[in-house]
Amino acid sequence: MVAEGSTIARRALGRQLQKLRKKADMSQNRAAKVLGISPQTMARLEDGLSVPSTNDLYMNALCDHYGVSDEKRRAILAMAREARVSAKNGGGWWRPHIDRPANDFEPRAFLDHAARRLTAWHVILLPEIVQTPDYRRAVAWTTWPHLPTDELDNRIERVAERQRRLDDSTFTVEILLSEAAIREEWGGPSVMAEQRRFLVEIGHRPNVSIRVVPFRTRGHLGALVGSFSLLEFPLLPHTRFVERPIVHVEEYTGDLYLERSAEVDRYKAAISELRRVALSESDSSARILAISDEYEN
Template sequence: MPPEGSSSARRTLGEKLRALRKRAEVSQAAAARVLGISPQTMGRLEEGLSARSASDLYMNTLCNLYHATDDERRLILALACETRVTAQRGGGWWQSHLDRVISDFDRYTMLEQQAIRVTTWAVILLPVLVRTPDYCRAVAWTDTPNAPTDQIEERVQRQLKRQARLDDPAFTTEIFVSEAALREEWGGPAVMADQREHLTELAHRPNVSIRIVPFTTRNHIGALLGSFSLLEFPKMPKSKMTQPPIVHIEEHVGDLYLERAHEIARYKSAITELRNSA
């Protein structure tokens, strides 16, 4: 039976539940016994394959068992609610940046850590995975000019920490960059000069591909699209099922996650055209 609803919601919930269980040093079989379900069903819940087990009763029971904090409990219940709602309407999800601030939870970062491949089309802003610290800082100050310095630095450090993903040889990223993203002077000429040199260095890594779509390219599909990333995932360890890909689109007020097969197909087609144009 195929998984129900939003795979983004289900797998995020499953990952958080697995992390809480391991922290509490509770076996998967023991957690299943407390819920009165089979170990196989518990495994499906943690692998993001089931929305049916994401009831508030089950979630509260697991939070009690795992000694979750109040904030962790609120997050688990919110993810469970999202899982149930998207199961009813067939997938996809919008996450407001305000929701992220309130919950202090970044869904995209968790998905990026799970992904085995990320393909990105960058129109104006370079992807976080390839930014220099000064570039991150310039974007952060532009986005929130009135924020305290320590908050800006915390945001920069979180972004730089994500770049450790590039050190995993099993992870690959393919990045298509509009010429506009290289000409936009975030932080000034010196910062951009360092950023362009950094891109050149990263492009020599065997698991990193960075290609440019110049202004002179005519009638390319990227001109009709905003920035996006296609995340692809490995097989799950127990079920051996391949997790479906997700397209992530970041907007000023929130993030859009697309998961329906026809949506993914459209973006994969666009990536093929970008390869021919870059």
């Protein structure tokens, strides 16, 4: 069955199944025989082009042959059920932060791992992928003031895992920032000084671009659009199809993921406008360092 709605859950499930199959040292043809399906159907399942069967027999069979833990099995079954539900919602997906089950998966972690390119525009907060641990901790304490320390540490570590993608030269990152995001204080002067230095340092990597839209820029579209990220993906490994790009809009109570072409195209147009008004990379680094000196002196 080919789904027409949101693709995120089934794409995440497909990559997870492929990862487990390889860990079990099983060929795709052999896995297909286990399920009694064709290798082509198995390829489409792993590429996230098909929705799992309406019952859990297939997923349980795969988990048995892959030798996964009970915890991992519960996560796979939950992901398969979510793939079936999200396939019906028409190409947009709202994910509330609250009331998520313990075996839930994080769409953003999957997307960052799978993407070949990330383009982000942020107005107040810096994108997680370029946040220092202390900056992230300060934001988390404000967002979840009663969060247990161990859970807070887990959240920070998950962000750190996503940031490791910056070490992959095939992963391209373009960050467009309002000057307000550079000036907003989180965690105190020393935290922000370290954060600003990190922005300049990371911006020198060949696969990372950081540019600032200064306050003096008048009437630019970024003030109306709000913060968002555009994720673009490589060809699928088996079918060689092109995956849909996804726009991620992070809100206070949850995350919105957009996949319809008309919606994504509007955000792409906004990115083009922001690129037009942003400072160059070198001028942006100079602006960030000047702001850092201004706050430290």
